[in-house]
Amino acid sequence: MDWTPGGLSSDVEDRRGSSGGGGFGGGGLGIVGIVFLLVISLITGRNYIGSYLAGGGHVATSSGDRPAVESPAEDRSAQLVSFVLDDVQKTWEQLLPEQTKQPYRHARLVLFRDYTQSGCGVAQSQTGPFYCPADEKVYIDLGFWDELRRIGGSTADFAQAYVVAHELGHHVQNILGIERQMRQLSARNPGQQNALSVRLELQADCLAGVWGHSAAQRGIVHEADVQDGLSAAAAVGDDHIQKMSRGAVSPESFTHGTSAQRQSWFMKGFQQGDISACNTFQNGVNDSF
Ligand SMILES: [Zn+2]
Known part of the structure; x- marks a missing residue:
């Protein structure tokens, strides 16, 4: 992946320092x-x-064995996340009106350590990166890359980029009203909650792929990078995580989709480069993909 470290985007809120702990009296x-x-x-x-x-x-x-001061590796990762944030948002600024006639509005990205306050309650590192629709911010503790490595995923540049692009995929779903519709549907059909969540997550993977398509066209992302993205997608598949944590797999409790599904929806977006490729809701909720 071609990028040059170059500071932090104006859309990044860096709360890693001890003074910016987001209302909790600081990190640490x-x-x-x-x-x-x-x-x-x-x-x-x-x-x-x-x-x-x-x-x-x-x-x-x-809070564990992490140093209080950021390491050069963490600093580089912060700049990579910031670069990807800007590139993904620039891409959607162009693609969203083109493909859906909806204007794009910027999300913000919060870097934090251990925990911080979010519009969706307290953000904790253990939860992993997430997007909060209430304040339209992505929350990432860069310590997540250690966790991703621990569960067998790649933490190469494009693997990190995939995670950021996936979270911004949720922001696109929020702008398009898909996220709200899903929440209402879920409330009316509690039994389908997990199945609906899987569809929403796979769609975010596909939207990450749509950005990847654009980045590849512009020569930022190369064929070899895609494997890193797919490795990260496989590592965070429900079946893989369940196998790692309790040795058995129970598909009815899946909320994000299997490794194979996550890879295949990412590739759909990556190959077609169009949001219309990402209709994970086309078939009935109980149909397989
Ligand atoms: Zn997600």
Whole structure:
């Protein structure tokens, strides 16, 4: 993938520093730390949580073995995520009106560590990257790449790009009103909730592919990169994650689709480069793909 590190986009909100922790008194202290302080406060009768917040949140970190200061690798990743954010949004600015007659509006991307406040509740690293329709922001803790590597996915540049493009696919679904329709449909048919979620997720994969098509046409993405994207898509397939975590697979609990489905919908978008290729809702909810 061809790109040059070049600072952070104006659409990036960097909350990784200790002063920008998004209303939680700064980064550093993980949820484990907060719970620890709470327990200590209850046992001793002293308000350690209050003194933590009053002190600006600068209590020694207890959130694992990640360094408090960003590493060169993390810095590079922040710039890559920022580059992809800008490129994907520029692409949709052109494609969305062309293909759907709808104008595109920019989403923002929040970089955080451990946890931060989002329009959809507290964002936690453990949840993985996500898009919040309420504030139209993508939330990413760059520590997710370690997790992706742990479950066998590629963390090459295009693999990271696929994840960002997938989240912005959810933003496109939000602009087009698809996300809202799905939520209403889900509320009326609780039994279909997971099946509907799979369709929404596979569509976001396909929309990531539509961006990939444009990036390939412009010479940013090359044939060899696609494998990295597909590897990431396979790693985050429901069947793969379930096999990794509990050894067995239960398709009725799938919310994102299998590795094969995720790869195939990404490729559909990548090959056709058109949003019309991404109709994951065409057949009945119970039909296979
Ligand atoms: Zn998603």
